[in-house]
Amino acid sequence: MKLSQKLYLERKNKNLTKQALAKELNELSGFSNYFKKEITLLESKQKAFTYRIVDDIAKYFNMTIYQFLTKQWKSYNTEEITLIDNNIEEYFHGYSERMPKTFKNLSDIIHKFDLVNHDDWVAIPKYDLIMREYYDYLYRDVSKESSSIIIRRAKGLLDNLDLFSSYNHENDLQFPINLETDFAGYTKFNDKREPINMNILIQNIEFSLGEIRQLFEDDYFDYDEEDTKYFNLLNYYREKLDIRFEDIEKDLGISSAEYRKWEKGEIDPSISNIIKICDYLNINIDLLSSSSLRTLNNINSQSVGSYILQNTNIHDSEELSKDYYFSERQSVILIPKYCYEYMFYYLEDKTHKDIGIKKAIQFTREFFVKWYEFNKARQFLFYSLTGVVAKENFIHYTEKEIKRYLGDSYYPENPVKFLTQLTLDRVENYGYKDKKQIINRIKQIDIERVLKSPEKTNLRPEVN
Structure with a gap:
């Protein structure tokens, strides 16, 4: 265009x-x-x-x-954007009195909800899963129990999981976007049934935030400087990469004399030439504009409708309603569908056999605890994220993104490391930062050295 x-x-x-x-x-x-x-x-x-x-x-x-x-x-498509905005506003008003009166901007909902593609994720009520199913079926020490008792318990868990995860989003009457929420209640920070060490999780999330901020602070240093000119920033990124004027002339065919005038602000180059230079410096063009940086970091720079249309493959509100739903981050645990299906059928298969059921129960326990920790970590992370990082991570990750870092596993061994990788990868994918630097940082995160390990030995604290 x-x-x-x-x-x-x-x-x-x-x-x-x-x-x-x-x-x-x-x-x-x-x-x-x-x-x-x-x-x-x-x-x-x-x-x-x-x-x-x-x-x-x-x-x-x-x-x-x-x-x-x-x-x-x-x-x-301004009519469709307005329709989505109006329907989201009306929809959430009917849902909860706790929400703001208007939904003109993304920040009104971004800290409370995820936008989820139902083809990629399964939504399960968090309170029911952890406070009931986990403690009814999974927390027990199965090493000394008979296979028949374990199988009977596993079948009860499977029946409830089948009920929890069998939402048919397309047939719900909500418009324009379905909502998954758990009305039974929330898992509280100080709940005695909390299956993970929340203090350690919060400390690890602080590290994750440090990783994210460290990557962006250097290049977004001029965010508040109103008078920063693009040619100053052009000079900054060229010198940062130790690129000479002669290199630009040799590699891009732009005379060094003309380019020097760009950096001095004497000539206003064509937008095509600036794009060429940005590709050569491996930076996003927004990094040259202080006004773009301010807009980029302003989470309210777009309406909800315009943001959704620009960042999904959706063209209208009807299509949006069929493909996506809002998931309340505090009350619903989201699990990648392909991982969930593997867990479900693996456990179901072992209920028909006397061999392997104990191992299947142990796998299922670890599976839910790790994905629960991932969801909790994401909830805490969003309390502190702003600007581009929050916006690009508001739409939940795809199966392709999950597999990139999960590999052959079906749950993350270290959910905070996994979440940090996904968060940085999403921003890198949208081209707001030097890709090589982000990719290297993702690979080099030394979680064992920096993060505190969760307490695996106490998956079930005593319940009073």
């Missing part, structure tokens, strides 16, 4: 004339003087888009440069 078409659509969506848009751009631009004729030339492809023009346009329309450059047709 051409930039000229995008400029036209953005202007029409705001019901602006060319002269009115030129006036608005002049009020925020520190570089250019805009006129009605210039807007006409840009929209008719008679004038090339330079970096400064694109930066001004993106800033005015409350986007990052990257969002403006990559925005597709479906994201201009």
Whole structure:
């Protein structure tokens, strides 16, 4: 989609004339003087888009440069965006009195809910699973029990799990997005039945936050500096990678004399040349714009509807309702569907045999404790995440992302490490940071050295 078409659509969506848009751009631009004729030339492809023009346009329309450059047709469906926004607002009002009165922005719901693709995840009521099923069927020491007793108990667990996880999202009457929540109650921080050490989990999450922040603080240092110019940042990233002017001329065919003028702010290069330079420096173009960085870190820079349409493959609210649902992070435990199915059929298979049922019970116990810890960790992590990291992790991970770091396992040995890898991988996938640096950091996380290990020996604290 051409930039000229995008400029036209953005202007029409705001019901602006060319002269009115030129006036608005002049009020925020520190570089250019805009006129009605210039807007006409840009929209008719008679004038090339330079970096400064694109930066001004993106800033005015409350986007990052990257969002403006990559925005597709479906994201201009303003009627559908408004419909999704209105239905989400009405839907949550009927759901809970604890929620805000309006849902114009993502931050209104992002700390309480996940947007989940039902093809990838199974949702189970957290309270029922941990406070009832876990303690009724899984916590016991099975080493001294007979196989017949264990099998009878396993069948009872399977019956309840089958009931819990058999939601048919498409047939629910909720609109536009179904909601999975556990009305039985929440697992509290100080609950005596809590199967994991919450203090250790919180300490480990603090480490995870440190890893995430360390990656972004260096490159987002100028977030609050209103007067930071792109050419200063261009110079910063080139010198950071120890790239010479001669290297740019040799590798990209851009004369070193012309490029020096870019870094001095004497020439406003074409947007295509800046994209070429950013690819060469292996950075996202938003890192050159202080206004884009502010928008990127502003979790309320988009409405809920526009964010969902731009970050999913969904084109309308009906399709959205069929494919996704909201899951309340505090009360529902989410487990990857392919992992859940393996656990379920593995345990079911062993109930028909005398051999292997004890091992299957032990596997199932560890399976639920680890995925429970993963869900708890994600809940705590979202209390502290803001900006791009929170936004990109609001839509829950896909099976492909899970398998990338889970490998051949069906539950994470260290849920916090696993969560940290997924969080960083999601941001890396959206291109907001040097990919090599994030990939290396993900691989090098030394969880045994830094994180405290959970207490495996006490999966069932005494219950008063």
